[in-house]
Amino acid sequence: MNVLVVGSGIAGLTAALHAHEAGHAVTVVTKGELGDGSTGYAQGGVAGMYGIGDSKEQHAADTLTAGAGLSEADAVDALVTDGVDRIAELIARGVAFDRDAEGSLLLGREAAHSHARIVHAGGDATGAAIARALVAAVRRASIEVIDHALLTDLVVVEGAVRGIRLLRGDHVSELSADAVILATGGAGHLYAHTTNPAGTTGDGIAAALRAGAAVADLEFVQFHPTILSAGPAFLISEAVRGEGATLLDEQGRRFVFDSHPDGELAPRDVVSRAIVRRAAVQGTPARLDATMLGRTTLTRRFPTIDRVTRERGFDWSTEPIPVTPAAHYLMGGIVTDLHGRSTIPGLFAVGEVARTGVHGANRLASNSLLEGAVFGARAAAALGEPWRFVSLRSLNERAAPVVERGAHRRGETPRLSSHFSRAALQQLMWDHVGLLRSEEGLRHALRTVRAWRARAVAPATLAEHEDANLLLLAEATASAALARPGSVGAHYRLSDAETRTPAPILETV
Incomplete structure (x- = not known):
């Protein structure tokens, strides 16, 4: 198969390497340099190595507890079952995880984990070590790479994804494919304060929304x-x-x-x-x-x-x-099954861009790098199989909406008028769709975003495309948060009594 992988963090590069090793023709498309993105910034480690008294069952239990009852048990089981093999694979690809004097892996513990089960590299430079090793492996494999290319849209033919549109410099082009694997990360730059690198503007989720893919759980934004x-x-x-x-x-x-x-x-x-x-x-x-x-x-x-x-x-x-x-990680995203398949044939999503069901309402620390490796490999293994998206059961049972086609102007990517600025959007989201949310604040944010979108025209530059993607996701996120009246996990709705007290003034970072 001809496979396009969009994104070059742990999820995308794992998928690319597994697809290449399975005999597929693979091209990696990345917005910046190969290996750019959130993976290299990760100070934390990879959960999934079990010491005495620990087990994958206990790791699963901790993950489900952190997810506040909204994690999918089958997805969590896939994560912990495949996790040890994926860590071993990272070691084989050259990631030098920290070891003690006897040569055993050092295991750390982080919040909400019942045991020390997290491996680190370079102390607090795990992500950088993983990114270096995977980039080197991709280069050794001579996988084709197209860098400095922004995904603008998915190409949908007769109901299936058959390629992508790219902006590279000022040139727009199309690439055809039998399958597209999105690994474009989250949308941290929806907020005025974020740990995310500059390129995390929700490009993959926005493109999937415009193509009509199901998206869910956008209200669950984790703040570190x-x-x-x-x-x-x-x-x-x-x-x-x-x-x-x-x-x-x-x-x-x-x-x-x-x-x-x-x-x-x-x-x-x-x-x-x-x-x-x-x-x-x-x-x-x-x-x-x-x-x-x-x-x-x-x-x-x-x-x-x-x-x-x-x-x-x-x-x-x-x-x-x-x-x-500060805004750190998006638990929601493109709805996938246990093999990264979305609701549109030909479209896979892995890593932070995906809603696999693992994280529920709140991600357990050090499960994100693990999720990227596990589901990147699982998506690659499903390439060439008959398309069969298996919806996760609770998706249709929860109060929060699944944002699908019709929640935006399909096929239109708006260019923003002079009344809009990215800084104004980020502050609006920080103030009203951030850590503490009220019905009044969410409605205000939604009205403002919709007014900005209504005055928009088609984008031309990279920054304009990014801004349009952020606006689309801001509308979807505020809508999802408004539709979930109760508090759960990272989504916190203020009570009537709380809304009568002054809003907290957050320190700038």
Whole structure:
């Protein structure tokens, strides 16, 4: 088969390598350089290596708990069943995960995990190590790569995806294919503050929406709790808290225990909201205290974080550092089955662009890199098989809508008028479709976004295409959040009593 893989993070490159090794003709299309994207930024590790007393069943249970009852059990089972093999494959491809003096893999623990089961590379540089190894493997395999090319749309012929449209420089072209695997990542730049690299503008999800693919769970946006609150957004890995660091308020009190019995190791949405609420009351950011770990451990275990914090004037071995949440990961996306198949024949989706059912309402730490590897391989294995999308049962049972054709102007990618700016959209989403949501705020956001879209014309430049994609996803996200009146996982709706109190003022990052 002629296969196009769009995206070059862990999900896309795993899919490309498996498809190539199965004998398919593969071309990788990437928006920037090969290996760009969120994978290389991942400080956390890959969950799925089980020590004494641990098991895949316990990993599955932790994943289901973090997902707040909305994860798909079959998808979670696929994740943990295939996980050990995918980690072994990464090692075989050259990822040097950290080991102890005896040569055994070092296993770390992060929030909401019941055991230490996470492998890291270079301390806090796991994603970078994975990206380097997979890029090298793709180059060794002589897989064709088209870089600096933006996906603008999917080509649909007689109800099936048969290629893509690309913008490269100022030139638009089409590439035909028997199958397209989208691995374009999330949409972190919907928000004013995000851990995501600049290119994460929801291009794949937006293209799938325009083509008529089912999309779900866009209301579930995970905000990472601990971003250094000084200078450009820089993530302080959850593994720091897994090693014993604590979150303190102005009085030096570990305030997260007021919200959850697990304190700093509670699910990310709980910790993020606790930080925001405490900052609103005290008017200052929360502090992450890692001093008990000592300079030697911090330098060895977290060399990247240690370097950046010192560059910004902090000695975290002797003083707590200020932190605040930022948009981090999208649990929703293109609806897929257990082999990455979407609702449109010929279209697969893997990684953050996909809604596999694994994450439910809240992603368990260090499951994202694992998901990319597992479902990238599973999608490649399904190439050439008869198309049979198997809908996950609960998709039609939940209150939140599946956004399908008709939720946008199909086939039209609007160009934004002078009344719109990306910064204005990002602030609107941060204020009203962020950590704390109210019906009034969601309705305001939706009205504003729809007004912006109504005044739009066709895009021409890369930035205009990105802005149009973000606007489409903003409308879909706000609609999904408004349609789910209750709070669950990362989606938090303020009560009437809460909406009568002033909104929290978040620290900029």
